Amino acid sequence: MAGFVDIEDVELTYRGENGGVLALQGTSLSVGKGEFAAVVGPSGCGKSTLMKLVTGLVRPQRGRVAVEGAVVDGPLKIAGMAFQNPTLLPWRRTIDNVLLPMEIVEPHRGRFRAEHARYKTMAEELLATVGLGGFGDRYPWELSGGMQQRASLCRALIHQPALLMLDEPFAALDAFTREELWCVLRDLWEKHRFTVILVTHDLREAVFLADTIHVMSARPGRIVTTRRIDLARPRELSVCYEPAFVDIVHELRDQIATVRRQ
Amino acid sequence: MISERQWERIAPWAFTAASILLWELACRLFRVDPFVLPAPSAIAEAFVIYWRPILRNSAVTLWTTLVGFGIAVVFGLVCGIVVGWSRFIYSGLYPVMVGFNSIPKVAVVPILIIWFGIGEVPAILTAFLISFFPIVVNVATGIATTEPELEDVLRALGAKKLDIMLKVGIPRSQPYFFGSLKVAITLAFVGAVVSETVGANAGIGHLMLQAGSNFQMPLVFAGLVALAIEGIVMYAIFAYFESRVVHWAFRSGRNAAA
Incomplete structure (x- = not known):
């Protein structure tokens, strides 16, 4: 089945001082258009490498990575990315941080000056949808960690990417903020239906947000199971306490425990 | 009542005044030979008598320092961006520069004098040579x-290397750059004066050398004080400049620490 993102039998070794590190081997993964996919696994299993492969930042030594049917042979130019660390630029106001991709991505780049006012309104609206209305003129260092992460999400989404890559975006936040941001991400996704690949080690986060969860093995990482999550949408936070949800989390936890022992 | 904050503000002046007072007292009490260590009052007297040559030579030193420093800023900025740009250039050029920097610049001055003759050029070049290294290293570090x-x-x-450089690398290196200016301007003074002491027709270094060979110790010390004043003023100017231009670096730093 050809999906929006296809990874087929990929192998990747990082060259290091004392020989290479085999990060991925025989990894295959397919994500449909508009699907919310989550990748979970023990730490150091190559989840982040997977992100870099999909976005074309690294190339596999063997196998094939394709996005929208086209083989990825260089940086994608369309993907929005967010990481655990918000990586906002401290010399730019929040709104200008959010607008950064517009200064780089075609065709916005060429229009950036001419249509600055329109883009600014877009950014302000986006900030408002994540609960940062009116904070655009603040500098990132005037915002709390959770607010910075919201702004970072906005930066990943401002150019309306077809693909959003998230690498443990909520890992550094406190539990309450994290759950709040789950809902922010859920709402944004319900509204725009971009394709998401979320790398996380928080199983509840994965089950709450994703359509499909891919469990990775320890290094060299490959996908050992794929689990569809059929919980009805839109999901409320209260779903996290329902037996069906808890069962899925337990099931995944057992799988990861098995994988770690191997 | 004077608050604690006000005390803090007065403190540097109070300490300076106290140490000068102590110096004066020590000289009088122990009858220190003015040829060994002139008292502050004698130095002040030299200032009053020789204010004209001091001022003229200070201006020369200031000018050579600033020209050398200016070249160092341009050269250091360009070099730092190039070195920070590519890992290849970094690994190739960095050891060379470290090696070059470890040469004591005093040793280069005679060569410069042979090449360019006695005058302002060797002083400018020495100021440049000594002050450009910290600028390069800081800019390159900020980018890298x-x-x-x-x-x-x-x-x-889809950003190209140039985009990343313009949007992130160069703005990011600004605090490093302005921080290095404070260090570089002080070093540029050292360079200029060292060169003037070895061979020059004017400048504070030259004045001190002349005064020394005439046994006018108070004038030597007056030259020293003039240098200190120039150095401190230049440092203060660049420190102020730094805090204005890259205020975000100070704020975000403080914010992260809090």
């Missing part, structure tokens, strides 16, 4: 320490 995640974000959007 760009967060890899941020680079990934931009590259995944």
Whole structure:
């Protein structure tokens, strides 16, 4: 089945001082258009490498990575990315941080000056949808960690990417903020239906947000199971306490425990 | 009542005044030979008598320092961006520069004098040579320490190396750059004066050398004080400049620490 993102039998070794590190081997993964996919696994299993492969930042030594049917042979130019660390630029106001991709991505780049006012309104609206209305003129260092992460999400989404890559975006936040941001991400996704690949080690986060969860093995990482999550949408936070949800989390936890022992 | 904050503000002046007073007292009490260590009052007297040559020579030193420093800023900025740009150039050029920097610049001055003759050129070049290294290193460090995640974000959007440099690398290196200016201007003074002491027709270094060979110790010390004043003023100007231009670096630093 050809999906929006296809990874087929990929192998990747990082060259290091004392020989290479085999990060991925025989990894295959397919994500449909508009699907919310989550990748979970023990730490150091190559989840982040997977992100870099999909976005074309690294190339596999063997196998094939394709996005929208086209083989990825260089940086994608369309993907929005967010990481655990918000990586906002401290010399730019929040709104200008959010607008950064517009200064780089075609065709916005060429229009950036001419249509600055329109883009600014877009950014302000986006900030408002994540609960940062009116904070655009603040500098990132005037915002709390959770607010910075919201702004970072906005930066990943401002150019309306077809693909959003998230690498443990909520890992550094406190539990309450994290759950709040789950809902922010859920709402944004319900509204725009971009394709998401979320790398996380928080199983509840994965089950709450994703359509499909891919469990990775320890290094060299490959996908050992794929689990569809059929919980009805839109999901409320209260779903996290329902037996069906808890069962899925337990099931995944057992799988990861098995994988770690191997 | 004077508050604690006000005390803090007065403190540097009070300490300076106290140490000068102590110096004066020590000289009088122990009858120190003015040829060994002139008292502050004698130095002040030299200032009053020789204010004209001091001022004229200070101006020369200031001018050579600033020209050398100016070249160092331009050269250091360009060099730092190039070195920070590519890992290849970094690994090739950095050891060479470290090696060059470890040469004591005093040793280069005679060569410069042979090449360019006695005058302002060797002083300018020495000021340049001694002050450009910290600028290069700081700018290159600022650029080279760009967060890899941020680079990934931009590259995944199709950013070229030049985009990353303009949007992130160069703005990011600004605090490093302005921080290095404070160090560099002080070093430029050292360079200029060293060169003037070895061979020059004017400048504070030259004045001190002349005064020394005439046994006018108070004038030697007056030259020293003039240098200190110039150095402190230049440092203060660049420190102020730094805090204005890259205020975000100070604020975000404080914010992160809090």
